Amino acid sequence: MGRVLRFNKLPKRIVSLVPSQTELLCDLGLEHQVVGVTKFCVHPGHIKGQSTIVGGTKQIHLDKIRELQPDIILCNKEENTKAIVEACEAICPVHVSDIFTVDDSVELIKQYGALFDRQTKAEELTLAIRKKLDEFNRFIETHPLKKVAYFIWKNPWMVAANNTFINHLLKLNKFENIYGHLARYPCSLTQFKTQLNSINFH
Structure with missing residues (x-):
């Protein structure tokens, strides 16, 4: 969104609106600083029992978030809408991740390490990921x-196409995405059927 985030002190009260990033925060040892999560944040299993649920990824309760007095709110371009980000910015600084590749994921871990003073743990995680x-x-x-x-997705049917993290991982796994010529997350059942009927799967 072209913003620069500046903090006068270490952000300690965190609201995460992204399930995968909630799990990352816990991996970095920040579990007890996560004061708010979405109803889809299910890893680790007990996180919803100790953090306040503030809605989903597309629909949030701003009043609940405001009551938590967070120092920072964590969002993602895929999971959350621009409207959500802008509404949350009225409460406190908002960090928005944008993940398309493994390199992007590693960069996010490093950012969180610097942002929350968990550089050593972040370095351990990134080295382990690179090795694996x-x-x-x-x-x-x-x-x-x-x-x-x-x-x-179903109703409507949707596929992961080009310029997505899913497509990136498919390529890593030596899978050719038959919808890789399309953009993002198209939904056209007629087009899907035509494409599927022309492919010989093994």
Whole structure:
């Protein structure tokens, strides 16, 4: 969104509106600083029992968030709308992640490490991810390419296409996304049926 975030002190009270980022915060040892989460934040399993549920990822309760007096609210471009981000900015600074690749994920971990003074733990996590990714790339290198379709929703049917984190991971796994020529998350059942009927899956 073209904003620069500045803090006069370490942000300690955190509201996370992104399930995967809630889990990351806990991995960084920030579990007890997470005061608000969404109803979809289910990892670790007990997090909803100790943090206030402030809504979902697309519909939030601003009054609940305001009552928590957060120092920072964490959002994501895929999960949350621009309207949500702008509404939350009236409460406190809002950090918005934008993840398309593993490198983006590693960069976010580093940002959180710096932002919440967890640099050592962040470094451990990023090194472990890099090591596992290198191992996996060697493992998958000789595997044959397979064609796949990745459906993410029904009513309406939607698929993950190009310029998405899902498509990036499919490529890493030697899967050819048959909808990779389309943009983002298209939903057209007629188009899907035509495409599927023209593909020989193995």
